[in-house]
Amino acid sequence: MGLIPYDKLPNTPIAAVNSVVVKTGTWRTFKPVIHYEQCTRCMICWKYCPDASINLVDGTDYPAKNDVIKKAIDKVPVIDYDHCKGCGICAEECPVNAIEMVPEEK
Ligand code: SF4
Ligand code: SF4
Numbered sequence: 001m002g003l004i005p006y007d008k009l010p011n012t013p014i015a016a017v018n019s020v021v022v023k024t025g026t027w028r029t030f031k032p033v034i035h036y037e038q039c040t041r042c043m044i045c046w047k048y049c050p051d052a053s054i055n056l057v058d059g060t061d062y063p064a065k066n067d068v069i070k071k072a073i074d075k076v077p078v079i080d081y082d083h084c085k086g087c088g089i090c091a092e093e094c095p096v097n098a099i100e101m102v103p104e105e106k
Helices: 044-048 067-072 089-093
Strands: 030-034 054-058 075-079 099-103
């Protein structure tokens, strides 16, 4: 079978709104959990998330690897579970293994 020209392809369903509205977190089978007592606040997970599903928030209430880090860096990475798809890239890239992928409970 030969290639079908692009203008002969059938219509496909696409979302009429963007992913801020569509809660893609329901797609997950595994979810990332950050163990803050191991977190060094390097923010590598935030940089690598392909879904922009890690937010940096005021971190005064969160534990950190030590008090020096907690006092020096006032932001903390927090997973946005409404949109995280559970790809696991953040867990793979975390240099201190502070992110664990756990089975999603449905
Ligand atoms: S599992 Fe994937 S989508 Fe979810 S926060 Fe980590 S990198 Fe982002
Ligand atoms: S990559 Fe790991 S250590 Fe760095 S901010 Fe994210 S969870 Fe914390």
